[in-house]
Amino acid sequence: MIKDFVKGIWRENPVFVQVLGMCPTLAVTTSLINGLSMGLATTFVLVASGLAISALRKLIPDQVRIASFMIIIASFVTVVKLLFEAHIPEISSQLGPYLPLIVTNCIILGRQEAFASKEPVGRSLLDSLGMGIGFVFALVVLGGVRELFYQGTIGGFEVLGSWYKSMVIMVQPAGAFISLSLLVALFHKLSGSE
């Protein structure tokens, strides 16, 4: 049971190991707070749709399962999008189109196909929570690193003092690719895999 939860955070981390969900990972991690809010929004959708699909797994005919998954996922994404716009409009405008694009996040559909549609509700909950936390972890680290090297702050707090000369490339797409690949390399080094 515990393995279902932990694997998503480290050994099967969706970003660093499975290299899934690259679109939001690269696009919105210009700051720690953006990464965190994107990660939490995705986790909510992941957990909610995981629960729904796992509960309904015996009722959904195999031939229309993907279509059914998409209806469920898209509904939860729309809920998140509306709630963000209503309660945290600043963050919602920062995330822009990437919030509704959670629908196409392959981590979510991937977990439904690989796990939620085959396993009971309890295990599915642990699995999607673990994967969600793994995703949040990756986005927060990536956002933090990019923010640090761009403006010398982490989560808005000054870390590097005013002498620091900002590296513009870090908030641009190239900076996203460079930091992500270095982080993936570091992650593999730390976890001792090949």
Next chain:
Amino acid sequence: MNKIVKMVLTLTVLGLISGFALSMVSNYTDPLIRQNKQEALREAVYYVVQPTESYQEETREGKVIYKAYDSSDELIGYAFTASGGGYQGTIRLMVGVGPNLNRIKGIQILESSETPGLGGKIRGEPFKNQFRGLQVEREVGLVKSAEPDKGEIQAITGATISSRAVVNIINKGLDRVRSVLSEGE
């Protein structure tokens, strides 16, 4: 046959549930979202024409113009929104002008998806403050590396296109507002 019925039924029921749930959520969030947008617009008016104490919304020839008043109820300027293409996507601005329309009082970026770190700097204070109190005879000018003259602002290094886009949007909006307001007098 049985299979097909089951497939159709599953998708129909899921769609119905989803539609119903979403309409409930949207019923709850819609007023809040509308309020947020109104709030953002209001803040922008207060920001671009300072020191605004109150303002009135007026629509002339389909153009919404915010008339800004100070604490002694004197008209201190107009604010209006203007938009146009930037380097990436649309830029939407709130522009504040003096009562004689020959001085810009300030600008605010309502919407832009310019490249962060380059064109994104149009959101920054240093760029926006260049417009505070800027005199405009006919239109705002833009210089690249030279010292800006009267009625000119300096483009952001590495973001000439975004800077020019902002200036063009202001000039076009100003034109429109001038003709709309002169007609109404």
